[in-house]
Amino acid sequence: MSPSPNAPTPVAIPEPTLKRLPYYYKFIQGQREARRDFVSCTTLAEALGLNPIQVRKDLQATGAVGRPKVGYHVETTLDAIEECLGYHNTQDIFLVGAGHLGQALLAYPGFAEIGFNLVAAFDADPAKVGREVAGKPILEASRLSDLVRRMHIQIAILAVPAAAAQMVTDTLVRAGIRAIWNFTPTRLAVPREVLVQDENLLASLSVLSKQLENSRVKSHKESIHGKPEEL
Amino acid sequence: MSPSPNAPTPVAIPEPTLKRLPYYYKFIQGQREARRDFVSCTTLAEALGLNPIQVRKDLQATGAVGRPKVGYHVETTLDAIEECLGYHNTQDIFLVGAGHLGQALLAYPGFAEIGFNLVAAFDADPAKVGREVAGKPILEASRLSDLVRRMHIQIAILAVPAAAAQMVTDTLVRAGIRAIWNFTPTRLAVPREVLVQDENLLASLSVLSKQLENSRVKSHKESIHGKPEEL
DNA sequence: TAGATTGTTAATCGATTAACAATC
DNA sequence: TAGATTGTTAATCGATTAACAATC
Numbered sequence: 164m165s166p167s168p169n170a171p172t173p174v175a176i177p178e179p180t181l182k183r184l185p186y187y188y189k190f191i192q193g194q195r196e197a198r199r200d201f202v203s204c205t206t207l208a209e210a211l212g213l214n215p216i217q218v219r220k221d222l223q224a225t226g227a228v229g230r231p232k233v234g235y236h237v238e239t240t241l242d243a244i245e246e247c248l249g250y251h252n253t254q255d256i257f258l259v260g261a262g263h264l265g266q267a268l269l270a271y272p273g274f275a276e277i278g279f280n281l282v283a284a285f286d287a288d289p290a291k292v293g294r295e296v297a298g299k300p301i302l303e304a305s306r307l308s309d310l311v312r313r314m315h316i317q318i319a320i321l322a323v324p325a326a327a328a329q330m331v332t333d334t335l336v337r338a339g340i341r342a343i344w345n346f347t348p349t350r351l352a353v354p355r356e357v358l359v360q361d362e363n364l365l366a367s368l369s370v371l372s373k374q375l376e377n378s379r380v381k382s383h384k385e386s387i388h389g390k391p392e393e394l
Numbered sequence: 395m396s397p398s399p400n401a402p403t404p405v406a407i408p409e410p411t412l413k414r415l416p417y418y419y420k421f422i423q424g425q426r427e428a429r430r431d432f433v434s435c436t437t438l439a440e441a442l443g444l445n446p447i448q449v450r451k452d453l454q455a456t457g458a459v460g461r462p463k464v465g466y467h468v469e470t471t472l473d474a475i476e477e478c479l480g481y482h483n484t485q486d487i488f489l490v491g492a493g494h495l496g497q498a499l500l501a502y503p504g505f506a507e508i509g510f511n512l513v514a515a516f517d518a519d520p521a522k523v524g525r526e527v528a529g530k531p532i533l534e535a536s537r538l539s540d541l542v543r544r545m546h547i548q549i550a551i552l553a554v555p556a557a558a559a560q561m562v563t564d565t566l567v568r569a570g571i572r573a574i575w576n577f578t579p580t581r582l583a584v585p586r587e588v589l590v591q592d593e594n595l596l597a598s599l600s601v602l603s604k605q606l607e608n609s610r611v612k613s614h615k616e617s618i619h620g621k622p623e624e625l
Numbered sequence: 626t627a628g629a630t631t632g633t634t635a636a637t638c639g640a641t642t643a644a645c646a647a648t649c
Numbered sequence: 650t651a652g653a654t655t656g657t658t659a660a661t662c663g664a665t666t667a668a669c670a671a672t673c
Contacts (some may be wrong), residue, residue: 175608177664181601185594186581203630211581216666219631231631231672248600249607263498270494273579273596279603317606318599342606344599348504350417350442358609360602362595365504366416368575369479370409371591372510375548375573376480377406378589408640434654447642450655462648462655 176247180221185277186211187221188244195237203234250278257316259331260323261286261301264346268320270297282314287327307331311338322346407478411452416508417442418452419475426468434465481509488547490562491554492517492532495577499551501528513545518558538562542569553577 190210194202204222208215222235227243229235245251256274258265261284274281286292287304294301302310311319319340323331328349335343342358345351348366351359421441425433435453439446453466458474460466476482487505489496492515505512517523518535525532533541542550550571554562559580566574573589576582579597582590 176604178601178605179664181604182594182597185579185597185600189579205630212583214666215630217664220665223632229631232629233673234630247604249603254603263501264495267494267498271595274599277596277600279599318603341609342602344602348416348420352443356609358602358605360598360605362598363413363416364502364593365508366413367591367593368505368510369416369508370412371573371575371589372480372485372549373407373412373478374409374589374591378572378587410640436654445642446654448640451641454656460655463653464649465654 174224176224180224181248183211183213183217183221184225184244184248187218188241188248191235191237191241191244195241200237201230201234202237202240204229206234248277250276253278253280254318255280255282255314255316256318256320257282257307257311258284258299258320258322259286259304259307259335260284260321260327260346261288261291261296262322262324265320265322266296268322269299269301272297279318281320282316283310308334308338311335311340315339317341318344320344320346321351325349405455407455411455412479414442414444414448414452415456415475415479418449419472419479422466422468422472422475426472431468432461432465433468433471435460437465479508481507484509484511485549486511486513486545486547487549487551488513488538488542489515489530489551489553490517490535490538490566491515491552491558491577492519492522492527493553493555496551496553497527499553500530500532503528510549512551513547514541539565539569542566542571546570548572549575551575551577552582556580 187207190207191202204215204218207213207218211218219229222229222240222243225240225243225247227235227240256279258268258281261269265284265286269281269284271281281299283299284296284301285304285307286301291301292303310316317340319335319342321328321331321335321343325347328345328347329351332343332351332353336353336357340357342360343351343353344360344362346362346364348363350361353359418438421438422433435446435449438444438449442449450460453460453471453474456471456474456478458466458471487510489499489512492500496515496517500512500515502512512530514530515527515532516535516538517532522532523534541547548571550566550573552559552562552566552574556578559576559578560582563574563582563584567584567588571588573591574582574584575591575593577593577595579594581592584590
């Protein structure tokens with residue numbers, strides 16, 4: 164499954180697909196526990212509220228191959244998704260900022276399941292430094308740069324106050340970080356080769372609230388004009 | 395700005411645009427503090443690492459109008475975004491599940507700034523019930539349904555263990571909830587009229603890690619073939 | 626064999642980007 | 650006036666959906 168040195172560069176999997184794969188994975192795991200050997204894309208689609216064709220395309224992107232009339236083999240498909248999402252290759256990551264959210268992330272047991280080892284947190288607040296959360300130490304912020312370098316940390320979680328976001332980012336970048344999972348509402352300035360994944364919680368909530376408002380207007384209009392509900 | 399009863403239904407604003415608006419808002423606020431009266435889409439685009447044309451389109455969607463050669467008026471543009479994202483109309487919301495993540499959300503002061511009033515949390519754990527986090531009470535889960543109904547709560551944050559996600563969702567739906575901000579890794583089954591915004595943290599981290607892997611392969615290939623870096 | 630299900634190729638849809646006219 | 654900047658219309662791009670052939 165992993166490409167040989169001379170294999171053509173695998174086509175990058177679209178982000179929407181990547182975001183759906185964990186749902187397939189979870190559902191197919193359930194099928195395994197239920198001792199089922201095969202699962203069809205129709206079953207998956209129905210359970211997850213998706214289009215069966217989309218499920219097929221998504222699974223195809225992982226390299227999973229189905230058998231007509233039978234469906235996808237549970238074991239090999241789980242393997243394909245694991246391989247695709249890198250659940251196998253364990254990777255050490257750092258957390259910067261041990262506030263409420265940071266500590267919640269520190270305590271979160273889910274990372275290990277998908278191949279991440281959250282090693283330590285860093286914070287500038289002396290009251291927090293030296294404490295542990297879920298067995299993970301909170302270290303002095305000044306040690307961040309050196310440890311990123313020495314431990315070849317590639318991914319950092321950024322959960323500091325907005326005001327400190329860019330400064331901490333600059334430190335991380337100078338220390339050689341490759342990717343930042345950004346929980347601050349700041350758009351970070353980084354060199355091209357550094358990846359940033361924004362997790363702007365307030366923005367997501369705003370989206371939801373706006374969509375709610377839209378649906379209110381729409382259903383109001385529909386109740387006036389008697390427009391039938393579509394699928 | 396808000397549509398009159400007979401106005402045509404405003405075109406729904408695309409989700410990608412909605413997610414970018416908070417960044418514009420924050421930056422333009424900064425301009426206001428710097429006593430600037432106008433801001434151009436070029437300035438915005440540069441500061442946020444976006445395409446100027448995209449910024450223009452996004453602002454247009456909020457109803458903001460710019461002046462050629464001058465740019466967008468800071469005050470009225472901020473108003474337009476506030477109006478568009480509903481920062482004005484305050485809304486009560488509930489949190490279900492007061493674990494680490496839930497408590498972090500309870501303590502988060504940002505919701506109020508964008509018009510949300512996180513009133514209370516609910517949890518099934520008697521050890522948590524009765525406590526307060528940041529002045530917000532944690533209430534007995536059995537009271538959830540009744541209070542959603544009585545207080546006409548429209549939006550709930552779901553931060554319960556995955557195993558309880560669907561059950562709690564069913565309760566919320568029966569109580570008349572209109573939208574769920576879902577922090578569990580479960581795809582919730584809900585009636586058509588109920589909105590769900592998924593916040594699947596593990597999925598996001600997987601995406602980041604996968605993109606990192608891709609970029610490694612790519613930059614390796616480039617270093618072999620000497621492909622010049624593009625903008 | 627017949628029918629269910631996958632895989633592939635084409636059509637659609639929506640968001641982004643480009644080109645250019647309008648205007649302060 | 651000239652030039653910078655917006656607004657609009659068209660082109661591109663990528664993801665989703667549809668149609669249909671292949672196959673167990």
